[in-house]
Amino acid sequence: PRLIEESGTVTQSAKLKELLRHIQEKTGHHKLLIFSQFVKMLKLISTALDDEGIAYEYLDGQSSQKQRQASVEHFQSDTDCRVFLISLKAGGTGLNLTAADYVYLVDPWWNPAVEAQAIDRSYRIGQEKKVIAYRMICQDTVEEKILALQARKKALASNIVSTDESIFKQLTAEDIADIFS
DSSP, X not given: OEEEOTTSOEEEOHHHHHHHHHHHHHTTTOOXXXXXXOHHHHHHXXXXXXXXXOOEEEEOTTOOHHHHHHHHHHHHHOTTOOXXXXXXXXXXXXXXXXXXXXXXXSSXXXXXXXXXXXXXXXXXXXXXXXXXXXXXXXXTSHHHHHHHHHHHHHHHHHHHHHSTTOHHHHOOHHHHHHHHO
C-alpha cells in the first residue's frame, strides 16, 4: 500500500493513489463504502483521507456495538460524511448502508460470497439509486490468482446446482424431506 523509496521516503502505492482519485471524483455527489480485509490498509486510507480533509466513518472488528451503530447512523444521515471505511469481515453482516451508491473492494477475498455480502450492504431494501461496485485488482499479482480461485469456486457451485447430472436434480420430494427432517 505504501512504497519506501531508496531515499527512505514513503510514497503511496498505485492502488491507493487510484482509490483516492476515485474518492475525490465521487464524494461530491455520491456516498462510498470502502472494504478491505486488512485493517492496516484501512488505516492507510484513513490517513490519506485525513490529509485531504475528507470526512469518513470507520468500522473494524475492534469497534464496539455502540460505535458500530453510531457510525452507521452518522454515515446514513450526514450529507457531509461521504465515505465509510469497513473491514471486510466486520462489515459483512448486519449493516444496512443504503445511503451508499458506490462500493470499493480494495483487495480480493478468496470467498466470493464474502465480497457479495459486502456489496449487499448498500444494495438493500430502501436503496433508491443504482449501486456500482469496483474490485481493485493489481495486474500480475497474487490478486489475479485469487480472482481465478473465486471464478473456479463460483463455477463449481453453479455446476453442483445447475447441471443435468447434478445430484440435486435427481432428488425426489421424499429425499428432500428426509434431508431436512
